[in-house]
Amino acid sequence: MSEQNFDIVVLGGGSAGYAAAIRAVELGLTAAVIEKDKLGGTCLHRGCIPTKALLHAAEVAEVSKDAAKYGIKAAFDGIDMSGVAAYREGIVSSKWKGLQGLLKARGIPVIEGEGRLVAANAVQVGDDRYVGKNIVLATGSYSKSLPGLDIGGRVITSEHALELDFVPKKVAVLGGGVIGVEFASVWRSFGAEVTIIEALPHLVPNEDESVSKQLERAFRKRGIEYSLGVRFQSVTQNDQGVVVTLENGQTYEAELLLVAVGRGPVTENLGYEEVGVTLDRGFVPTNERLETNVPGIYAVGDIVPGLQLAHRSYQQGIFVAEEIAGLSPIIVEDVNIPKITYCEPEIASVGYTEAKAAEKFGADQVSAFDYNLAGNGKSSILGTTGSVKVVRVNDGPIVGVHIIAGRAGELIAEAQLAVNWEAYPEDIAPFIHAHPTQGEAFGEAVLKLAGKPLHAI
Ligand SMILES: NC(=O)c1ccc[n+]([C@@H]2O[C@H](COP(=O)([O-])OP(=O)(O)OC[C@H]3O[C@@H](n4cnc5c(N)ncnc54)[C@H](O)[C@@H]3O)[C@@H](O)[C@H]2O)c1
Numbered sequence: 001m002s003e004q005n006f007d008i009v010v011l012g013g014g015s016a017g018y019a020a021a022i023r024a025v026e027l028g029l030t031a032a033v034i035e036k037d038k039l040g041g042t043c044l045h046r047g048c049i050p051t052k053a054l055l056h057a058a059e060v061a062e063v064s065k066d067a068a069k070y071g072i073k074a075a076f077d078g079i080d081m082s083g084v085a086a087y088r089e090g091i092v093s094s095k096w097k098g099l100q101g102l103l104k105a106r107g108i109p110v111i112e113g114e115g116r117l118v119a120a121n122a123v124q125v126g127d128d129r130y131v132g133k134n135i136v137l138a139t140g141s142y143s144k145s146l147p148g149l150d151i152g153g154r155v156i157t158s159e160h161a162l163e164l165d166f167v168p169k170k171v172a173v174l175g176g177g178v179i180g181v182e183f184a185s186v187w188r189s190f191g192a193e194v195t196i197i198e199a200l201p202h203l204v205p206n207e208d209e210s211v212s213k214q215l216e217r218a219f220r221k222r223g224i225e226y227s228l229g230v231r232f233q234s235v236t237q238n239d240q241g242v243v244v245t246l247e248n249g250q251t252y253e254a255e256l257l258l259v260a261v262g263r264g265p266v267t268e269n270l271g272y273e274e275v276g277v278t279l280d281r282g283f284v285p286t287n288e289r290l291e292t293n294v295p296g297i298y299a300v301g302d303i304v305p306g307l308q309l310a311h312r313s314y315q316q317g318i319f320v321a322e323e324i325a326g327l328s329p330i331i332v333e334d335v336n337i338p339k340i341t342y343c344e345p346e347i348a349s350v351g352y353t354e355a356k357a358a359e360k361f362g363a364d365q366v367s368a369f370d371y372n373l374a375g376n377g378k379s380s381i382l383g384t385t386g387s388v389k390v391v392r393v394n395d396g397p398i399v400g401v402h403i404i405a406g407r408a409g410e411l412i413a414e415a416q417l418a419v420n421w422e423a424y425p426e427d428i429a430p431f432i433h434a435h436p437t438q439g440e441a442f443g444e445a446v447l448k449l450a451g452k453p454l455h456a457i
Pocket residue numbers: 146174175176177178179180182197198199200204205230231232260261262263307308309339340341342
């Protein structure tokens with residue numbers, strides 16, 4: 001048995017864990033990362049990166065189907081899933097190599113193996129013990145299912161969906177949240193018939209209602225079906241496919257059922273509770289400094305209650321390293337972290353929805369302007385529709401921005417600054433936006449809220 005000592009021992013080498021180690025070493029501390037699978041975790045290997053590669057392939061399929069609209073002679077001749085897989089795997093493996101290089105260049109050891117918390121200052125891997133003045137738990141999340149709904153065969157999660165080597169003819173998607181609508185969008189572009197089942201009254205129910213409604217219209221137009229406000233009851237499967245039954249008695253036949261009802265924390269059988277770390281429904285509650293109830297043990301990423309996003313994980317990893325190094329870092333609240341859903345059309349948002357802002361500040365204290373992209377030249381050129389909604393406190397700052405448009409995700413950075421810096425529309429209005437860009441839509445909404453509309457009424 002060997003023992004090695006570090007300032008910080010990080011359990012889990014995903015976005016949160018490796019960010020903590022990198023920042024710690026930049027600050028002159030020593031850190032080691034323990035990883036049982038591959039450095040980069042869910043985001044790099046099973047989540048953000050490979051799914052966005054699939055979504056880009058889907059976009060290329062749509063563009064090639066639409067080529068004639070632009071006077072281009074091209075014919076869409078189907079999807080070669082082995083080609084899609086090669087493209088996707090190529091991106092993942094190059095990012096993986098890059099990440100390994102980043103940690104190596106900083107001298108951060110990555111210990112391969114399954115770690116277990118064995119004391120408030122130690123993680124064990126096989127016979128070896130890694131002792132840290134501080135421990136950072138960063139063990140991530142897994143695709144959840146519903147009680148009584150077993151994953152297997154034709155009932156799959158996003159991990160399996162990513163690896164499919166064929167395009168299903170007909171798919172049922174359980175859950176109209178982020179993962180559900182992203183896969184529905186890909187499969188539809190690849191030619192599948194898709195039905196989404198969502199228990200709440202709207203798709204992407206955490207977004208501003210106006211955005212959900214626009215997505216529903218756009219999906220309907222694309223031929224994506226959905227049942228809203230109805231819960232799943234049961235599924236049966238055989239060699240041909242699945243039959244899904246809903247609580248209202250409706251049934252759907254499909255080749256596959258994708259279960260996308262959320263992700264649960266990976267915290268079981270890792271020694272957390274034995275060492276005294278309190279869990280709450282499997283998640284690890286922390287104080288505002290991200291420290292658990294056991295002094296010196298911190299938690300970051302998807303195991304911490306709240307948004308499960310890679311960039312929140314980066315933020316938390318950096319934060320914890322700075323906290324341990326004795327700096328006084330600040331952390332952005334979940335509500336002010338930008339969120340992007342990469343379906344077609346794409347959705348991006350930051351801050352309060354109009355309804356949540358009304359709840360928080362009072363309905364008569366909030367104004368919103370929803371700029372329709374029909375008035376935006378670049379959007380017409382790109383053939384995208386949608387809108388940019390800006391929510392402000394009356395005579396006060398911008399508190400929310402909600403975008404639905406092709407490439408909406410690339411438009412959210414400016415809105416994120418406005419919301420986090422509590423900018424007033426009047427502050428931003430003088431900074432005219434470059435023309436023609438989709439970014440002008442945010443500028444137009446801001447001009448309107450500042451009382452000087454240009455291309456809006
Ligand atoms: N682009 C991105 O940033 C991205 C991509 C993928 C995943 N993620 C994150 O991963 C996490 C998991 O994503 P997800 O889409 O699985 O979860 P989610 O929470 O976004 O959506 C799950 C949906 O399933 C519905 N649901 C739950 N039980 C149901 C039932 N019995 N019948 C019908 N519908 C039911 C819920 O109402 C909800 O809308 C999320 O936190 C998400 O933000 C983010």
